[in-house]
Structures are given as structure tokens and as C-alpha cells.
Amino acid sequence: MFVTCIVDQFYPVVGESTVRVLRRLGVDVDFPSGQTCCGQPAFNSGFWADAKPVARRVLKMLRGDRYVVVPSGSCASMIRVFYPELFHDEPGPLAEARDLAPRVFELSEFIVDVLGVTDIAPYGDSAGAPESRKVTYHEACHLRRELGVTTQPRTLITSAPGVELVEAQQSDVCCGFGGSFSVRYPDISGAMLQDKIEQLSETGAERFVSCDSGCIMHIAGGMERQKVDMRPVHIAELLDEYLGQE
Amino acid sequence: MTGNQAEFLSNLRRTLGRPHDAPPLAISDATALGRDAGEVARRAESIRGRAQEDADALADELETAAALAGWKVARVASTQDAAGYIADLVRELEALSVVRSAQAVVERLDLEGVLSGAGVQVNAMAVREGSDESSADEQRSAMRQHAIDADLGITGVDYAIAETGTCVLLPRKGISRLVSLLPPVHVAIVERGQVLPGLDEFFALRRAHSLGGDLGSYMTLITGPSRSADIEYTIVTGVHGPGEVHMLLLG
Amino acid sequence: MEAKTKNFNTAAAEALNDPNIQANLHGLYQGFHHARVDAAAATPGWEEMREKAREIKAHTIDNLDHYLEMASAEVTRAGGSVYFANTAEDASRYVVDLARSKGVEIAIKGKSMLSEEMGLNDRLAENGIEPVETDLGEYIIQLAGETPYHIIAPAIHKTRDEVAELFEEKLDAPRYHEIEDMAGEARRQLRQKFIDADMGITGVNFLVAETGTIVLVTNEGNGRMCTSMPRTHVAIMGMEKVIPSMDDLGIFLRLLIRSATGQRLSSYVTTVTGPRRHDDEDGPDELHLVVVDNGRSRLLADPELRESLNCLRCGACLNACPVYRKVGGHAYGWVYPGPIGAVISPMLTNLGDAKDLPHASSLCGACREVCPVKINIPRMLLYLRKELAQGETYPESRRASLVDRLLMKGWRLSIANPIMLRLANKAAALAQWPLARRRRLTWLPGPLGGWTRYRNLPAIASRPFSKRWRKMR
Numbered sequence: 001m002f003v004t005c006i007v008d009q010f011y012p013v014v015g016e017s018t019v020r021v022l023r024r025l026g027v028d029v030d031f032p033s034g035q036t037c038c039g040q041p042a043f044n045s046g047f048w049a050d051a052k053p054v055a056r057r058v059l060k061m062l063r064g065d066r067y068v069v070v071p072s073g074s075c076a077s078m079i080r081v082f083y084p085e086l087f088h089d090e091p092g093p094l095a096e097a098r099d100l101a102p103r104v105f106e107l108s109e110f111i112v113d114v115l116g117v118t119d120i121a122p123y124g125d126s127a128g129a130p131e132s133r134k135v136t137y138h139e140a141c142h143l144r145r146e147l148g149v150t151t152q153p154r155t156l157i158t159s160a161p162g163v164e165l166v167e168a169q170q171s172d173v174c175c176g177f178g179g180s181f182s183v184r185y186p187d188i189s190g191a192m193l194q195d196k197i198e199q200l201s202e203t204g205a206e207r208f209v210s211c212d213s214g215c216i217m218h219i220a221g222g223m224e225r226q227k228v229d230m231r232p233v234h235i236a237e238l239l240d241e242y243l244g245q246e
Numbered sequence: 247m248t249g250n251q252a253e254f255l256s257n258l259r260r261t262l263g264r265p266h267d268a269p270p271l272a273i274s275d276a277t278a279l280g281r282d283a284g285e286v287a288r289r290a291e292s293i294r295g296r297a298q299e300d301a302d303a304l305a306d307e308l309e310t311a312a313a314l315a316g317w318k319v320a321r322v323a324s325t326q327d328a329a330g331y332i333a334d335l336v337r338e339l340e341a342l343s344v345v346r347s348a349q350a351v352v353e354r355l356d357l358e359g360v361l362s363g364a365g366v367q368v369n370a371m372a373v374r375e376g377s378d379e380s381s382a383d384e385q386r387s388a389m390r391q392h393a394i395d396a397d398l399g400i401t402g403v404d405y406a407i408a409e410t411g412t413c414v415l416l417p418r419k420g421i422s423r424l425v426s427l428l429p430p431v432h433v434a435i436v437e438r439g440q441v442l443p444g445l446d447e448f449f450a451l452r453r454a455h456s457l458g459g460d461l462g463s464y465m466t467l468i469t470g471p472s473r474s475a476d477i478e479y480t481i482v483t484g485v486h487g488p489g490e491v492h493m494l495l496l497g
Numbered sequence: 498m499e500a501k502t503k504n505f506n507t508a509a510a511e512a513l514n515d516p517n518i519q520a521n522l523h524g525l526y527q528g529f530h531h532a533r534v535d536a537a538a539a540t541p542g543w544e545e546m547r548e549k550a551r552e553i554k555a556h557t558i559d560n561l562d563h564y565l566e567m568a569s570a571e572v573t574r575a576g577g578s579v580y581f582a583n584t585a586e587d588a589s590r591y592v593v594d595l596a597r598s599k600g601v602e603i604a605i606k607g608k609s610m611l612s613e614e615m616g617l618n619d620r621l622a623e624n625g626i627e628p629v630e631t632d633l634g635e636y637i638i639q640l641a642g643e644t645p646y647h648i649i650a651p652a653i654h655k656t657r658d659e660v661a662e663l664f665e666e667k668l669d670a671p672r673y674h675e676i677e678d679m680a681g682e683a684r685r686q687l688r689q690k691f692i693d694a695d696m697g698i699t700g701v702n703f704l705v706a707e708t709g710t711i712v713l714v715t716n717e718g719n720g721r722m723c724t725s726m727p728r729t730h731v732a733i734m735g736m737e738k739v740i741p742s743m744d745d746l747g748i749f750l751r752l753l754i755r756s757a758t759g760q761r762l763s764s765y766v767t768t769v770t771g772p773r774r775h776d777d778e779d780g781p782d783e784l785h786l787v788v789v790d791n792g793r794s795r796l797l798a799d800p801e802l803r804e805s806l807n808c809l810r811c812g813a814c815l816n817a818c819p820v821y822r823k824v825g826g827h828a829y830g831w832v833y834p835g836p837i838g839a840v841i842s843p844m845l846t847n848l849g850d851a852k853d854l855p856h857a858s859s860l861c862g863a864c865r866e867v868c869p870v871k872i873n874i875p876r877m878l879l880y881l882r883k884e885l886a887q888g889e890t891y892p893e894s895r896r897a898s899l900v901d902r903l904l905m906k907g908w909r910l911s912i913a914n915p916i917m918l919r920l921a922n923k924a925a926a927l928a929q930w931p932l933a934r935r936r937r938l939t940w941l942p943g944p945l946g947g948w949t950r951y952r953n954l955p956a957i958a959s960r961p962f963s964k965r966w967r968k969m970r
Contacts, residue, residue, distance in 0.1 A: 005912065008962045009922060010955050015962035019969055031966045036912035044860065044879065046886030047897075047905050054912060085876070145862035170526065174819045178859025185506075185857050186947030187513055191823045192859075193951060221952030224937070251569060254581035254790070258562040258736075261798045271563040276552035278744030279707060286744075315761065371778055390779065394692060410762040419776035423725040427718060445747035445762075453743040456708045463575075463773050463780055464724075467766040472718040474680065475758075476634035476650055478521065478657050479528050482680040485633055486687060487718025487765065 001029055002058075002068050002104075004075040005037040006213045014213060017240035018071045018107060024123055024243040025115055029069075032061045039086075040078040044179050048086055052093075055083055059096045067114060068104045071236050073143025073212050074179075080104040081146045106143060108211055108235055112152040119159040124242045126161040135233070136168045136205040138175060138196070138219065140212035153211055153235055160242050166203040170195070177218035193222045200230060207231045209238055283457050290454035293447045297439055304408045304441035305495055311411030316470030316483070317493040328435055328494050329355045332400060335492065336366055339431060341397035345389075348372035348420035349402035351435050351496065357400065369396070371422035393424040398431045399488070405451075406436045406493075409444035412469040413493065418462055426468060432488040434468070438497035498613050498644065502830035502842060502851035509824040509857070517656050522822045529649070530816040532759025533867060540755060546748050551871045553748075554807035557706075557739055561797065564706040564739045565788065571709025575771025577784035585615040585791045592617060592698065592731055593624050595785060599729055601626050601695040605687075607713065607723045608632040609700030610648060610810065611733050613832045614791055614845070617698070628698075629690045631719035633683055640667045646826035647834070649757050649812040654825055687719075697723030697781065701734035702810075703749055704786075707742045711769040711786065714754060720767050730769065730781040736788050737797075737806040749809070752869035756813040792845040799890065801880045805840050807870040814864035814874065820857060829854060836864035840877045848884065848894035855881035900944060915963065925957045 001022070007014045022029045039054035058079065062068050070076040083097035111117050137157060143149045158165050176182065176192030183189075196219060200208045208230060210216050220232035259268060273280040281289075297304065312319050322328045332355070336344065344361065346352050348370050358368045369392040373382045393399070401421070405414040413434045417423045426432045442448050455461060472487030483489040501508070512518050537543045557564050569579045582588035596604060604626055606612065618628040618639070630639040634651035638644065640663050645651035652660070657676055664670040664682055673679045699720060703712040711732050713720040724730050740749055754763050773780030796802045815821045815835030826834035830851070831842040839858060843851035855878045864874045888895030911921030932938045936956040941949045948954060 003962050009957055012958045012960065012962035012965055016965060016969065019966075031963075031970075033963075034915050035963065036915060036918045041908060042905060044882070045901070045905065046879070046882030046884070048883050049887060050905050050909050054909070057914075085879070141859065141861035141863075145866060172863075173526070174859050174861035174863065176819070176859060178861070181857070181859045183945060183947040185509075186950050188509060188820055188823050188857065189859070189947075190951035191513055191519075192819050217955065218952060221948075221954060224953045225939070225951065250583075251566075251579065251581050254583065254788075255562045255566055257583075257790075257794065258565070258797070261794050262559070262562060264562065271560055273741070274552065274556035276549055276556055277741040279742035281744065311761070373778065386779065412762055417777060417780065418774070419778065422778035423721070424779055427721050427725065445750060446744075449743050449746045453707075456743065460774070461575075461708055461710065461770045463769065463771055463777055465768040466721060467762065468764070469760075469762040469766075470764050473716050473764050474633045475716075476632075476637065476652050477655070477660055477676050477679060479524055479650075479653075480657075480676045482677050485680045485684045485717050486631065486691070486722055 002070045004072045014234045017236040020244050021239045038075045038078045069110045071107045073140040076106040077142040077146040108153040109149045132164045134164045134205040135207045136166050136203040138210045169199045177214050207233045211235045301439045307408035308441050315411035319493045321495045325354045329360045343367040343396045344398045345369045345396040346400040347425045351402040372420045393428040396429040399425040399429040400433045402435050406441045415466045417464045431490045433492040435494045500831045500846040505853035509828040512825040525816045536755035536759040558806045568706040577771045579786045582789045588789045589615045589620040603627045603694045604696040605694040607699035607720045691722045694727045696729045697727040698731045699723050704739045713767045714763050716764040729783045731785045733787045753809045756811040756869040813867040817863040817867045836874045852896045
């Protein structure tokens with residue numbers, strides 16, 4: 001597992017949930033030590049020279065033949081899609097990046113496409129499942145458009161006993177996080193956030209699910225500020241609620 | 247005034263990293279440009295054949311698509327029925343003057359005869375045969391004014407396209423550009439066998455024609471009334487072409 | 498047009514704070530964007546068409562010299578004239594000189610973004626020629642003295658009341674309430690101009706090289722008016738608008754029109770191949786095609802940016818862009834707004850003066866998803882950001898501020914290895930202590946304050962995951 005800096009530093013529970021969920025599904029999970037960041041903040045800001053040493057460390061750390069599972073669409077995209085971009089002019093790391101790419105998966109993508117699990121009910125105890133709780137789903141942009149992952153999270157969410165998925169309006173529209181965009185252009189980011197909060201609230205769901213902690217930090221941060229009665233849950237946590245039961 | 251074409255193209259070649267004595271163009275398979283004249287001609291032949299064989303089915307398709315695109319579509323069995331439709335329309339619009347193109351199908355309607363009793367002026371937008379240069383110029387000025395003043399314009403079509411509900415006019419001698427443009431109402435008469443399945447078939451025929459001769463100065467593909475959605479996304483018609491368009495399917 | 502790209506933040510703020518503009522921009526998602534999505538879904542083979550068009554465009558651009566030469570020969574053979582202009586100024590000079598030599602008093606214009614690049618209306622007016630915009634949206638903004646807000650719908654930011662007021666003031670018209678009446682007024686006003694005009698100036702949607710055919714896509718009919726009523730027709734064209742064959746047109750028309758408005762076909766598709774023939778009943782006596790570079794060579798020269806020349810100017814990326822739908826067209830400060838504008842406006846003017854354009858994007862990728870010719874805009878935005886930060890290909894464009902570079906160094910230091918990260922974690926925990934209430938921060942200093950303007954920030958974890966792993970191993 002590549003935990004990502006946001007999860008490591010701000011949402012460590014998501015990391016714990018990811019490990020538990022994967023183990024419950026029969027996966028032997030390793031956490032290579034020395035993880036810090038995938039380098040996306042520097043890459044997205046145009047400081048590729050600063051991103052490269054960070055990325056080289058990651059490439060070295062992830063050598064081998066294990067799958068790399070990432071509880072984030074944008075970090076998985078960085079490693080799988082953008083590392084080859086970053087190293088387009090350096091044949092050595094480029095080859096490594098191309099070698100690594102087919103092994104890298106976002107969490108829900110891994111569970112559905114690699115493990116072949118489309119229904120998590122048999123892996124837990126449905127007797128202990130709560131009665132129907134409404135959730136809605138926010139699609140993270142890189143997850144959808146760089147990795148092409150749209151159905152897998154929904155498949156897993158709807159398969160969780162006791163969970164009812166309600167689709168939000170404009171669920172494919174960006175929440176306005178965009179990494180440093182949220183701080184460089186706060187008013188535009190805030191305006192996009194406002195729309196997203198309204199659209200999610202309209203569903204009447206108790207919680208919104210996402211596969212990306214960056215989006216969650218941004219949306220939940222806004223909902224809290226406005227005292228909107230909806231809580232965030234990362235897909236790893238949602239699955240862990242069911243699979244983590246004794 | 248081609249002026250600095252050589253310099254402009256030479257700059258482009260340099261930008262493209264092409265040497266001065268560059269090889270000729272190697273046409274990619276993606277574009278249809280590479281098809282040879284024989285292939286283009288055969289394809290056109292086949293399309294023309296199919297247009298006749300499938301005429302009825304294509305007319306049905308056209309009717310649906312044209313209605314969707316905002317045409318008022320009517321089937322008329324004969325030229326008399328077509329003339330009758332137009333006479334009714336003239337009455338409804340309280341039209342005082344009408345312009346028409348000189349296509350065969352329009353000539354057969356005998357609009358001058360049909361509408362003369364009602365005191366409606368009918369102007370054929372075609373320079374008279376055998377006119378000399380200066381007479382032709384005078385006639386053209388007069389025709390232009392007629393089109394500006396007319397309440398209704400009537401044309402045949404050269405093709406219709408079922409995919410999109412489109413009428414195609416290829417202006418030339420006897421077919422003015424202005425008949426279907428200036429008056430607020432336009433009637434287009436489509437004859438059996440003029441309907442093509444789609445845009446690709448239409449352009450294939452045009453391409454074949456161009457390889458054999460002059461394409462002509464103009465083509466106009468009309469798909470419904472003139473429309474705009476520039477103010478608050480609200481659709482309005484009749485800015486600036488005809489706001490009302492009728493398609494008569496003959497036969 | 499003068500570039501005001503430096504004013505991005507001010508102009509964006511104006512749009513964000515204007516409820517009318519926000520309401521009008523909001524309509525783009527359900528309107529044009531959804532129409533495009535539906536039209537694409539209803540067109541069999543849409544994805545194959547996109548790929549084919551991308552290939553055709555890439556091939557054409559890679560061989561632009563050949564195709565322009567072919568087109569020029571064909572236009573000339575059909576009786577037209579072709580002028581190649583390196584710069585906007587040169588192109589304007591040609592058109593103005595031509596108009597003056599013909600004693601043109603009124604020039605009617607179809608919609609042309611290139612003419613905005615050229616500032617052509619001003620050049621004509623300066624020389625005693627009255628330019629009249631005939632597209633309803635362009636007509637409105639011409640009266641308002643503004644620049645286009647959107648590539649397809651130039652006046653989309655105006656409410657009906659604003660238009661009514663404009664007409665009342667500038668046209669001495671009654672104060673209308675219904676949009677139909679306003680459109681009727683425009684029709685009446687422009688009708689006489691169509692009749693009296695000596696010259697028609699249009700843009701070009703496509704130029705078919707094989708036959709020298711100019712293709713115009715309109716819904717109003719003003720394109721037909723401009724190409725049929727006056728005795729001289731001038732078509733101005735960005736040099737990249739060429740496509741090889743008439744047989745390619747079907748694909749491109751479908752992609753352009755269904756991406757722009759969702760219609761199966763626009764009300765009018767008009768093609769021009771040379772001036773009128775001798776026996777034609779009407780049509781212009783002269784056709785002049787002006788092919789313009791104006792900086793497009795810069796895009797052509799850069800392999801990372803060449804693909805942007807595939808653009809069909811459909812506007813789908815604007816409609817899909819969540820940032821454009823908030824800040825609108827004027828924020829981008831030059832002719833081309835939205836995602837494609839964020840790439841080409843800087844490159845056609847001055848990249849260093851336009852640093853906000855590639856940065857004001859969350860890189861969501863919606864633009865790429867809807868582009869009919871599959872231009873990878875996000876990738877180009879990343880490339881331009883790299884140039885602004887590091888200035889490798891365009892050293893004069895480097896604009897990395899001290900704050901940016903310090904923040905980058907700080908970040909590098911803290912994530913260099915796990916030990917540094919742990920130190921950074923401790924430092925952050927300490928720094929946040931006075932600010933955190935119940936594990937939340939509601940205020941951050943300096944450049945980071947942008948976050949807390951709208952959101953809380955969770956406190957940094959005292960036990961990060963890497964520490965917790967030991968117990969889970």
C-alpha cells in the first residue's frame with residue numbers, strides 16, 4: 001500500500017481502514033517504509049525539477065512485483081499516469097515508471113478489477129449491518145478521467161448491506177479542490193465548493209462518500225464551516241465499517 | 247494578390263523542420279483525400295443508385311428528421327397539390343409578392359397562373375435567356391429588389407439529407423441564393439429520389455462532381471428556420487433568414 | 498485585441514460577485530453542455546469519429562505547408578484571391594486597403610474570433626468604414642462596446658433587461674420585455690445594413706484544401722447574407738483551419754455542431770468556392786481569402802502545444818469547465834477564454850503576462866473529455882505551468898515568485914525522507930496548537946489563508962499512519 005501524504009498526516013484512520021479491508025479480502029498487505037509523498041504538489045505547480053527526486057525515491061521504494069494499492073485517485077494517477085510524463089526525458093526512470101504503472105491501482109479499482117470482488121456482503125456479517133443508511137457519492141476528477149474509474153466505487157458502495165446510495169446532481173463536476181488551486185484561487189474554489197455542497201445536501205443523505213481525501217478535506221471543511229448536517233466518509237472507512245466487524 | 251505566399255509557406259516549412267527540397271505530401275490513411283478518382287466515382291454511382299432504390303424509406307426518414315429540425319413538413323401527391331398548398335399558404339400569410347427559383351419542379355407548378363387571380367405578384371429569379379450583359383445587370387438589380395420585398399420564396403432542392411432533415415441548394419443559373427434567404431417564409435419542394443441518407447453521401451457526390459468539373463460558387467444546406475439562442479439561451483426564429491420554412495415532399 | 502490577461506484575478510472577482518452573470522453562466526451546464534452530451538450519445542460511432550478527426554487534424558497540421566499551398570491554388574483556380582498575413586496588423590491592413598480601394602462605406606461582418614485578434618472593427622472605423630456585426634450576440638456586444646464572452650454565444654453574460662436597456666439607449670428603440678421583440682428589432686436594424694453593405698467579412702470554420710472551399714456554420718443566416726448580398730466577400734482565417742478533402746467534411750461538421758450546441762446540424766451550412774460564376778443569378782463579384790498566422794507558428798513549433806491547433810472552436814470545453822462557469826469569458830483577458838483559451842491566449846500574446854491562465858484550473862479534465870478532436874488540454878496546462886516555474890523552452894516567461902519558490906523548498910525539505918517528515922509533523926503540531934479548536938483550524942496565516950476563508954482544516958495527526966503501522970504489521 002502507498003498511503004499518500006494526506007492520509008498519513010491528516011486521515012490516518014483511512015490508512016488503517018484500507019489495511020483492514022484488504023486483509024479481510026484475503027490480501028497480504030505490505031507497507032514499504034520511508035513513504036512521504038508522491039510528488040504531485042510540485043509537479044502540478046510546474047516545479048518538475050523538485051518533483052523528480054521525490055518521484056525517484058518512490059520508484060525505488062516500489063520496485064518489485066507486488067501490486068501497489070493507493071487509497072486516492074489523484075495519487076494513483078500521479079504514479080501511474082504522470083510519472084512517465086515527468087520522466088519523459090530520462091530513459092532510466094522512464095523505464096521504471098512504465099514498469100511500475102501496470103501494478104498501480106486505486107483502492108476500489110483494485111478490489112473490483114483485480115480481486116474480482118463486486119459484492120462485499122459475503123465477506124462480513126450482514127446480520128450486524130445497520131438498517132438502511134443513505135449515502136451519496138462524489139466522483140473525484142483524476143479517478144474518473146485519468147484512471148477511468150466510475151463504476152467500481154458505486155458497485156462496492158451499493159453492495160454494502162445497510163447502505164443506500166443516492167446519486168447527486170452534477171456528481172461528475174469538480175468540487176474545486178485541485179490541490180494548490182484551492183489556495184491560489186480561493187474564491188473560485190469556494191464558489192465551486194458552494195455548488196458541490198448544495199448538490200450533495202439536496203440528496204438528503206447522511207454522509208457523502210469519496211475515494212479521495214483531498215476532496216473530502218475540502219468538501220467536509222466547507223460543510224463544517226457552514227454547519228451543514230452531513231459527514232464525510234472515505235470509501236475505505238465505509239467498507240471497513242462492514243468488513244471490520246468481529 | 248498572392249503576394250507573400252512563398253515567404254509564408256517557406257516559414258512554415260522551416261517551423262515544421264522540413265528541408266528546402268522536401269518530398270511531396272504523403273497523404274495519411276485517416277483522410278479520404280487519398281481515394282483515387284475511380285474509387286470516388288464508383289462510390290458516387292452507388293450512392294445515386296441507392297437514392298433511387300430506397301427513395302420511399304429515405305423520404306420517411308427525412309420527414310421525421312425535418313420535423314424535428316423545425317420544418318413544417320407536408321406530403322403532396324402531385325404538382326397540383328403542391329401548387330394548392332402554396333396557394334393556401336399565400337392566402338394565410340396575406341402575401342402580396344412571391345419570388346421563386348427557376349428549377350424544373352417549380353416551373354411545373356405554374357405559380358404565375360395559380361396565383362395571378364389572387365392579385366399576387368410572382369417573380370422568377372432568373373435572367374431571361376438571350377439577355378445581353380447590361381440587360382442582365384438590370385434584371386439582377388430588379389430581382390434583388392423583388393427578393394427584398396417578397397413575403398414568400400419558393401424553391402426546389404438539389405438534394406435532401408435524411409440524417410439531419412436538410413435541404414440542399416446549389417445556386418447557379420436559374421437558382422438564386424436569395425429566394426431561400428430574404429423572404430420571411432420559404433417553401434422547398436423535394437422530389438422523389440432526391441433524398442440521400444446522410445452528410446457523408448452528400449459530400450461524396452459533391453466530391454465526385456468536383457473531380458469532374460466546377461463545384462460551383464456556393465452550396466447552402468438548410469436545416470430548419472433561422473434561429474438564435476444568444477439572449478438568455480432563449481431560442482428565437484427569423485433572425486436573419488426565414489423564420490418559417492415548409493418542406494413539401496412530392497410523390 | 499489588447500491583452501488584459503494580467504487582470505485575471507480582478508476580472509474573475511467581478512464575475513464571481515455578479516449574481517446576474519453567475520445565473521447566466523450556471524445555465525451552461527444544463528444547456529449547451531448537456532446538449533453536447535446527449536447529441537454525442539445519440540450519434541452512432543461518435544468515439545470513432547473523434548479519433549478519426551484527431552488523426553486527420555494532426556496529419557493536416559503536420560503538413561500545413563502542403564495543404565495551404567493546395568488550398569491556395571484551388572481558391573485561385575475558382576476565381577478567388579488569397580493573401581497570406583504573418584501578423585494581425587498585416588491582415589487588417591490588407592482588408593482596410595481593399596475596402597478603401599473599393600469605396601466601401603458599410604462592411605457587414607459574420608462572427609469571427611480572428612477579427613477580434615485583429616481589432617478589425619476598430620481599424621475599419623478609423624478609416625471611415627462602418628463595421629456592422631450581424632450575429633445577434635456580436636451585435637449586442639458591439640453596441641455595448643464589449644468583447645465576446647464565449648466563443649459561440651458572445652453575449653451570454655447579459656440578461657434580457659440589460660439587452661433591452663442597451664437597445665433602448667443605443668438604437669432609440671422602445672423598452673422591450675420579450676426576447677422575441679428584441680430579436681425582431683435586431684432583424685429590422687440589420688436588414689437595411691445587409692441591403693446597403695458594400696463588403697461582407699466572415700470567418701472560416703473549415704477550408705477544404707482539395708477544392709478551395711470555404712465552409713461557414715451559422716444558425717441565423719447572417720453568414721449567408723454576408724456572402725451573398727455585398728459585391729465583395731472577404732473571408733479571414735486562422736491558418737490552422739484547413740482540412741484535406743470534401744469527403745472529410747461530414748465528420749467535422751457533426752463533431753463541431755453537436756459539440757457546440759447539440760444540434761444535428763446548424764440551421765445553415767454554407768460553402769463558398771470562389772466568387773460568383775458568370776451565369777449565377779447573384780453572389781459577390783470578388784472573393785478574398787486572408788490566411789493569418791499571428792503567433793500560431795509558435796504553437797506549431799512546440800511539439801507539446803501543436804495539438805492545440807486541432808481546435809475546431811466549438812466551445813464545448815468552455816461549457817464543461819467548472820472554472821469558466823464561475824469566472825466567465827472576460828476574466829481570461831483576451832480573445833479566447835476557457836480551457837483552450839488558457840493555452841492559446843498566453844501563447845498568442847505573452848506567456849509571462851498571462852501566468853494566471855494555466856494556473857486557474859483544478860485540472861479536472863472535463864475539457865479533454867468533451868473535446869471533439871481529443872486535445873489533451875490538461876497536459877498542456879501542466880506544460881505551461883512548468884514553463885512559468887522553470888522557463889526551459891521559454892526562459893523569458895519564467896515567473897516563479899519568491900513565495901512560490903520558498904514554499905516549494907519548504908515542501909521539499911519536509912517530505913525529503915521520513916525523519917524530516919516527522920520533524921515537519923511535530924513543527925506543524927506545535928504551530929497549530931494556538932490555532933486549533935477541537936482538532937480543527939479555522940484560520941491560517943498568509944498565503945494559506947485562502948483555504949480557511951471557506952473551509953476548516955483538520956488538525957494534523959499527532960500519530961500519523963506510518964507510526965500506527967507498527968501495531969498493524
